Amino acid sequence: MTITVLADGELLDREGRRRLDVAVDDESGIVVATGEALTGDRTLSADGAVVCPGFVDLNVDLRQPGAEAAGTVESGARSGARGGYTALLASADTDPCPDNPAVVAEIRALAKSAPCRIVPTGALTQGRGGASMAQYTGLIDAGVRFFSDAGRPVTDPRVLRNALEYLMSMAEATDTRLVVAQRLHHELGSGGIMHEGEWSSRLGLPGIPAAAEELAVTQQLALARLTGARLHLQQVSTAGAVRLIAEAKADAVAVTAEVSPHHLVLTDADVASFDPNLRLDPPLRTEVDVAALRAAVLDGTIDAVATGHRPHTVDAKELAFDEAPVGALGLETALGLLLGEVGLSLEQALPVLSWQPAAIGGLADSHGGVIAEGRPANLAVVDPGVVWTVERSDFGGYAANSPHLGRRLQGRVRHTVVEGRAVMVDGATP
Amino acid sequence: MKHLLSTSDLNAHDLHELLRLADGFTEVQNREIRKVPALRGKTVVLAFFEDSTRTRTSFDLAARRLSADVVNFSAGSSALKKGESLRDTIETISAMKVDAIVVRHKSSGVPRQIARWTDASILNAGDGWHQHPTQALLDAYTIRQHLGDLDGKRIALCGDIKHSRVARSAVDAFTKLGAEVVLVGPGTLMPPSLAGWGVKVETDLDRILPDLHVAYMLRIQTERLGSPLLPDVAEYRRQYGLTVDRLSHLRPDALIMHPGPMNRGVEIDPEAADDPRAVVLDQVANGVAVRMAALFRLLGSGPVGFAEEGA
Numbered sequence: 001m002t003i004t005v006l007a008d009g010e011l012l013d014r015e016g017r018r019r020l021d022v023a024v025d026d027e028s029g030i031v032v033a034t035g036e037a038l039t040g041d042r043t044l045s046a047d048g049a050v051v052c053p054g055f056v057d058l059n060v061d062l063r064q065p066g067a068e069a070a071g072t073v074e075s076g077a078r079s080g081a082r083g084g085y086t087a088l089l090a091s092a093d094t095d096p097c098p099d100n101p102a103v104v105a106e107i108r109a110l111a112k113s114a115p116c117r118i119v120p121t122g123a124l125t126q127g128r129g130g131a132s133m134a135q136y137t138g139l140i141d142a143g144v145r146f147f148s149d150a151g152r153p154v155t156d157p158r159v160l161r162n163a164l165e166y167l168m169s170m171a172e173a174t175d176t177r178l179v180v181a182q183r184l185h186h187e188l189g190s191g192g193i194m195h196e197g198e199w200s201s202r203l204g205l206p207g208i209p210a211a212a213e214e215l216a217v218t219q220q221l222a223l224a225r226l227t228g229a230r231l232h233l234q235q236v237s238t239a240g241a242v243r244l245i246a247e248a249k250a251d252a253v254a255v256t257a258e259v260s261p262h263h264l265v266l267t268d269a270d271v272a273s274f275d276p277n278l279r280l281d282p283p284l285r286t287e288v289d290v291a292a293l294r295a296a297v298l299d300g301t302i303d304a305v306a307t308g309h310r311p312h313t314v315d316a317k318e319l320a321f322d323e324a325p326v327g328a329l330g331l332e333t334a335l336g337l338l339l340g341e342v343g344l345s346l347e348q349a350l351p352v353l354s355w356q357p358a359a360i361g362g363l364a365d366s367h368g369g370v371i372a373e374g375r376p377a378n379l380a381v382v383d384p385g386v387v388w389t390v391e392r393s394d395f396g397g398y399a400a401n402s403p404h405l406g407r408r409l410q411g412r413v414r415h416t417v418v419e420g421r422a423v424m425v426d427g428a429t430p
Numbered sequence: 431m432k433h434l435l436s437t438s439d440l441n442a443h444d445l446h447e448l449l450r451l452a453d454g455f456t457e458v459q460n461r462e463i464r465k466v467p468a469l470r471g472k473t474v475v476l477a478f479f480e481d482s483t484r485t486r487t488s489f490d491l492a493a494r495r496l497s498a499d500v501v502n503f504s505a506g507s508s509a510l511k512k513g514e515s516l517r518d519t520i521e522t523i524s525a526m527k528v529d530a531i532v533v534r535h536k537s538s539g540v541p542r543q544i545a546r547w548t549d550a551s552i553l554n555a556g557d558g559w560h561q562h563p564t565q566a567l568l569d570a571y572t573i574r575q576h577l578g579d580l581d582g583k584r585i586a587l588c589g590d591i592k593h594s595r596v597a598r599s600a601v602d603a604f605t606k607l608g609a610e611v612v613l614v615g616p617g618t619l620m621p622p623s624l625a626g627w628g629v630k631v632e633t634d635l636d637r638i639l640p641d642l643h644v645a646y647m648l649r650i651q652t653e654r655l656g657s658p659l660l661p662d663v664a665e666y667r668r669q670y671g672l673t674v675d676r677l678s679h680l681r682p683d684a685l686i687m688h689p690g691p692m693n694r695g696v697e698i699d700p701e702a703a704d705d706p707r708a709v710v711l712d713q714v715a716n717g718v719a720v721r722m723a724a725l726f727r728l729l730g731s732g733p734v735g736f737a738e739e740g741a
Contacts, residue, residue: 201621202438204538204559204598209622274539318517320537322558 001027002041004422006381006415009046012346013053013371014355022051024377029419031377044415044425046381052350053368054086054378054416056357057331058181058258059234059306061150062088062118064110065103066095071311073107075397076331077114079309081423082396083331084380084413087358087367088116088309092123093150099123099134101142115416115423115430117378119361121146124163124180130154133163140174145362148181148234151281151326155185157219164229177362179256181232182220184241184282188212193322195268195283203272205322208283210238217241221248224255232360233257235308237282239292246301256360258306259293261330261337266290266403276317276324277403280308294342297352304357305349307334311399329402332394336409339384346384346411381415388412396429433552434724435541436561437602445570445607451723452571452716458495459719469498472729475523477503478534478555484690484714485555485564489532492721498729501528516540517547524548529729533557538595551728559593565689566599568720570607572713573644576685581608584641586632588614588670589648589697592621596689597648601627612638615670618659635670639679646687647672647697655696663696671695672702685709 006022011034021038024031057080063071073090080088090107098104104120111118122144123134130149139147147167154160164180171178189212194200196207217233221244224231236242236257245257266284278284296302307330316325338349355368366376387410392400416424423429431444440448458466474493478486486502493500503523523531530551533541538558545552556562573580585604591597591613604611611629613620620631632638639645656662667673672686677699680686686698686708694700702708 196622198623198625201623202598202626204557204561204595207622274542276543315515315517318515320516320535320543321539322537 001025003032004417004420005038005040005043006046006051006379006417007038007043009049009051009381011051011371012350013369015370022371022379024379024417024420026420029377031371031373031375033373034371042422044381044422046414048383049414050346050382050384051371052346052380052382053354053371054380054418055084055334055353056087056361056363056367057085057307057309058089058232058304058357058361059308060088060090060331061093061308061310061327062090063311064094065106070313070316071397071399073110073118074114075311076309077111077116077118078429079329079331079396080116081416081418081429082394082413082427083334084382084416085116085331086378086380086416086418087119087361087363089119089121089146089361091150092121092128092148093152097123097128098139098144099126099128101135101138104139104142104144116418119146119363120144121148123147124149124154125159128152130156130159133166136167136170137174140170140176140178145176146179146181151183153183153185155187157223160220161223161227164223164227164231168227168229177230179230179232179360179362181234183234184213184216184220184236186212186216186219188215192283193279194271195285197268197286199268199271203274205271210240210285210289213238213282214240214244217244221245221253221255224248224253228254230254234306235260235263235282236293236302237263237285237289239289242292242296242301246296249301256303257301258304258357259297259302260308261305261334261342262328262403264290264293264297265337265341270403271321274321275403276319276321277328277401279321279324279326280328281326297344298348303352304360305334305338305352306357307331311397312401313399317401327401329395329399332396333390333402333404333409335382335411335413336388337404339411340387340409346382377417377420379417380413382411383414384411386410386412431727433541433545434563434728435545435552435554437563437566437599438561440563440603440606442606445567445603448567448720448723448727449571449574451727452567452719455719455722456716458722459715465495465497467497468726468730469493469496472498472529473501473527474498474530474532474725475501475503475528476532477523479540480534480536480556482534482556485534488714488717489553489555489721492718493725495718496722496725498725516544520544520547524550530725553724553728556595558595560595560598562595562599564717564721564724565596566603567724568713568717569600569646569687570603571716571720572687572709573685575712575716576709577643580604583609583643584612585609585644585646586612586614586635586638586642587646587648588635588672590619590650590654591615591648592619593651594648600646601629605629614638616660636676636679639676640681642680642684644685644687645672645680649689649691650693650697652693652696667696670697672698674699674701677702677705680707687713690714
């Protein structure tokens with residue numbers, strides 16, 4: 001048993017700011033004391049920093065099993081720890097995919113000593129094929145509460161309707177809270193490489209119109225209304241989608257939504273460099289969309305910032321823009337983008353980084369809660385004012401496919417504590 | 431100027447300078463020995479990742495007539511087919527100490543990406559739907575040769591604008607040289623946005639035909655006919671083809687242009703292609719001089735050597 005004290009910092013959670021030391025225990029994984037001038041086996045300075053609930057990412061591709069050259073459970077967890085994350089929902093985009101409990105067990109085994117809590121999600125359809133149901137009750141028994149086919153969402157409305165209805169029944173039968181999450185693809189955007197508009201026209205790349213995402217949102221919200229199921233919309237990127245979600249929320253539809261930090265900062269104009277790290281799913285949109293997404297984060301229409309973190313090998317991103325795979329790293333740079341480029345205060349950033357995603361992911365008991373004696377010790381110690389430049393060495397894995405290399409960010413994570421264990425100390429992961 | 435990637439990187443001054451340089455090289459073409467020593471000792475690699483006999487031959491002749499050493503890197507049989515990354519391929523070529531790489535690729539943006547990985551000058555010989563800057567230069571040169579100047583001239587680009595690198599490059603170059611550019615075609619062949627292009631759009635070719643100084647007919651990819659984008663050949667020809675009937679509405683001093691290869695009977699009738707106002711072969715001839723100018727502008731130092739006969 002090691003007691004670690006986070007000393008001389010300010011504490012910030014849903015109850016506000018106060019000046020307190022926090023003592024955590026790595027054996028029980030809980031906060032054992034808060035108070036002044038606490039002592040323990042080890043003291044980590046939080047002087048000048050803010051101790052806050054650890055972050056939760058609802059959308060992370062760990063790439064293991066199946067694409068270990070790009071990323072592993074371990075490297076993804078290390079990226080998470082570096083970014084202040086204490087829990088990552090591992091997407092079903094693996095090979096084999098978690099459409100059955102055995103794959104979930106494999107991911108849990110790989111995550112056993114990882115420096116971040118890894119929460120397996122379940123595939124919505126068998127083999128993420130979009131046709132037939134995955135082994136839902138087996139997955140629920142294995143602890144899965146979040147179902148999604150990740151980057152290959154179900155587009156057949158009949159299949160999605162049936163999945164939503166069946167999972168609703170299983171939620172009732174097993175007395176669990178289940179969420180279905182979907183990306184926002186539509187046939188209208190198929191074959192597209194970037195946002196359709198001024199820049200796709202200039203750069204000569206096939207476009208994905210904003211209307212494609214809006215059709216997908218419209219269809220999925222209609223099915224959420226029809227079935228009453230709890231639906232989470234992944235990686236929202238357009239102003240039109242934001243309006244549709246706001247309207248559905250006003251009608252008390254059980255919908256939540258996430259946005260990536262990239263889509264709050266970058267636009268389609270940036271693609272003029274043809275840097276394949278800017279090829280994302282959904283594509284980068286316009287300044288108007290960025291403004292609407294930022295407003296939606298502040299007014300609560302968007303509930304969570306989820307990075308869509310997706311490592312790729314270096315050579316995969318040294319192809320032509322239209323041949324390079326989609327996705328970018330996100331965990332290490334999320335906080336710095338929100339506090340820097342987006343200009344949020346820590347008070348504004350924490351709900352979307354921590355307790356709101358924790359609630360959507362079914363982790364409210366252990367993550368994002370009030371920092372108090374007896375509570376699970378999942379914490380991030382943040383220097384909100386520190387300005388830093390993103391370099392290759394800042395990433396937790398071998399991949400470095402970030403669109404922000406060389407960018408100056410504001411706000412950096414100093415220490416990360418997962419279940420009472422200091423998994424990152426002074427910016428270094430052991 | 432280190433690279434020639436896009437006409438959007440060039441201003442009017444750059445364009446005029448390249449066209450003036452091409453004047454000198456046109457004169458070289460008319461000599462008995464069509465060669466100057468301007469790039470003696472320089473090495474130019476032709477890296478065509480997408481087939482193109484015309485453009486490759488034109489660049490090849492241009493480099494040789496400047497006395498450069500020319501190497502054909504045939505992408506079809508290269509390591510690229512064996513799974514080597516684009517970057518590895520370019521770094522391999524670059525390691526052999528070359529001065530310029532002329533790149534043709536089916537994907538938009540590849541020349542700009544490659545320019546980050548090598549010290550050599552990159553010349554874009556056509557990338558995806560994006561740009562084909564030397565085509566725009568040879569087109570501007572041809573118009574200037576016949577009409578004196580592009581300033582104030584009305585030029586229609588007719589056909590598939592959306593999928594055309596020729597159109598994108600030409601619009602940039604022609605508008606910067608003062609021409610009034612009109613894009614003609616159906617909505618399915620127009621780019622989704624023309625913000626910042628400085629052009630007009632016309633859906634009816636007949637409405638503007640009598641006013642044109644240049645009717646530039648773009649090649650229709652035959653696979654687009656009878657697809658969700660376009661009805662059949664007959665309807666396309668009726669709406670947007672330069673037909674025999676339309677020839678009489680065209681001014682006597684107008685130019686008929688086409689980037690080649692022509693689909694006779696689709697976007698251009700054989701009578702129009704063979705009309706005295708058609709300057710398609712001049713375009714091809716000027717391609718060599720314009721590419722000599724581009725290569726010289728990027729690689730040359732000191733005098734061009736126009737005065738010398740041969741090398």
